[in-house]
Amino acid sequence: MHLYPGPATGLALLFGFFIVPMLVFLSHGTARIDSAKQRFLTAIALCIFAWGIIIGAMMMMGRSISWPDILAGSMILFTAIVAFGILWSLVCWGFTTSLLAALCSIDGAANRYAWFHAYGGGSSIADFTDDRLSILLGLGIAKIDETSVMLSGRLGYVIASSVIFLRRFYGLPDE
Template identity: 30%
Template sequence: MNINFLPSPAILGAILASLSLPILLIILSHGVWKVRALGKRFIVACWLIIGLWLVSLGFEIANSQESLALLLSNFFAGALILMTGILCNFTLWTLVAWGFTLSMLIALSRENQPLTLEDWIRAYTNGQTLETFTLDRLGVLFHFGLATYDNDRVIITAKVGFLVAQITRLLRLFFGLKQ
């Protein structure tokens, strides 16, 4: 029995594509290739790495002398590796791009001196109040249909908002996080 420890092109392509995602995000952050919207930038980078991976699949199919079962197993293994890479990169991307706690830390570091709570809020919100920040965060809930605003009241949406809240509670309970 001959054992080959080299990964197939589909698996190697998935590994290399996953590792290239941060590089593509950097490229898509500057110059003529810049994608301004952060979420869209990540999606474009993901489609690019999926394209890279599909090229490696094509190479494997065109040059393979393996059985269909082995080709399919390499495809599924590569797909799982690629999805894992995307999820890992997305976790890092969301922390860097939208991370509330890290953004607060950056605001504090820009001031380079101890701040009162009020001064820190102004530094974080670029001179605005905490109410301005709260309204900005509410805008995200409104945008995704998780809440609405009616007669000076914020209301959770009956289907989507309530469902997301319940799923989040369940996940927090499952992962032992604070409710």
């Protein structure tokens, strides 16, 4: 069994973990990117770019790098991006953790209304619905008019059907 990674795989392991210091770098000082989404996308783009540049430079200098090695390296980078993406979304937008943080910020006990008011910074449940709906509208999966929300074309229907299928596949109860 070969335990040593090839050059593309080894570099992917390095740059996969490098996403974290890159995110820290882009979070402070003059390099700071205000939008959390843009910050994450920039960090992963820089890591992929650096990985690709180094692989390309090594190949141009005559170093033999096999395609399975590049494929394995791509999969390792992909794994790191998805794993850190899940953690990043939990830290930035995690619903349950944000609710807990909001309750901790209130002085004394709170009823549900006051608790949610603290979570949304004064927003109502309707504002929260709009916030979550904005993802679907932004992706073009749903559209909205003055009174109602609807699935948008074939893409919306396909994705909605996929969600229902996947919930059943994983044994989750129907909505």
